[in-house]
Amino acid sequence: MRTRPGPSRSEITEQKTNRAPGPQDRATNCGDPWPRSYPSSRFLLSHFIPLKMSFLEENSGVKTDSEDWERDESQSCSEAPKVTAKAPEKFSIYDQDHKVLVLDCGILRAVPDRPYILPETFFVLASHLSSACEEKGSPILLAVSKGELCLCCEKDKGQSKPSLQLKKKKLTDLATEKEQARRPFIFYRAEVGSKNTLESVTHPGWFICTSCNSGEPVGMTDILGKREHTEFSFRRVHKAEMSPTEATE
DSSP states (O other): OOOOOOHHHHHHHHHHSSOOOOHHHHSSSOOOOOTTTTTOHHHHHHHHHHHHHHHHHHHHHOOOHHHHHHHHHHHHHHTTTOOOOOOOOEEEEEEETOEEEEEEEEEEEEEEETOOOOOEEEEEEEOOTTOOOOOOOOEEEEEEETTTEEEEOOOTTOOOOOOEEEEEOOOOHTTTSOOHGGGGEEHHHHHHHHTTEEESSSSSEEEEESSSSOOOOOOEEEEOOSSEEBBBBEEOOOOOOOOHHTOOO
C-alpha cells in the first residue's frame, strides 16, 4: 500500500499565513503596545490625574471648581430674599342708600354723599385664617385714621350682643400678630352682585350695617334685609384723594 505524502514545508507556511486570526492574536494586533495583562496608558493616566489633584488639595490647600460651586450654591440658598408683606389697599365705602362712611370724633357714621363731604379712607388688608370658610368670602382686616384705628367686633361686659368698635392699633402691627389675637378684627368680605357684605369671624351671622337714618353710627346686626343696610360698595381711593383724618396731618 502506498502512503500519502504529508504537506511540504512551503504548504505549512502558507497555511499559517492564510488562517483566520485567533484570540491569542487579538491581544497583540489591535494597536495597543501593552499586553492584556497590563493596564493601558490611558487607564493609568485617568487614574493618575485624580490622585495628583487629591494630593495637591491635601498638601497645598487647593480647592477644585466643584467645591467652589457647591459653596456658592449653599450660600445662594441660605441668602434667599425675604418675603415682604403686601401693602394695604385703600377704599371709600358707601351703603345701599349711597350714604358714605366718615369718621366723626372717633365714631364711624353714614352720611349723605355731598360734594363737600370727604369720605373716610379704609385701609383693607387680607388676613390669613386657618379655619377660613371659602363660601363666606375672603378674610380681611379693616382700619381707618391712616391705618391706626382697626375695626373690631366684640361683646362688652354685661352685653348680650356684639358691637362694632374701633381699637387704637396699627394695621401693620395687627397683621403680624397670632391668629387668636387677630380673630376679633377679621371680617369675611363676600360679594353680593356688585356690592359686598362684611361678616364677623368671631361672631358668625353678625354683619357690619348702617341705619336707614342719616348720621347714625355704623353698627352690627344679625337681621338681614330689614331696617339696616348690610351691603356696601368699595370704591378704590387714588393717591390724590385724602380723607379728613389724612388732610389734618
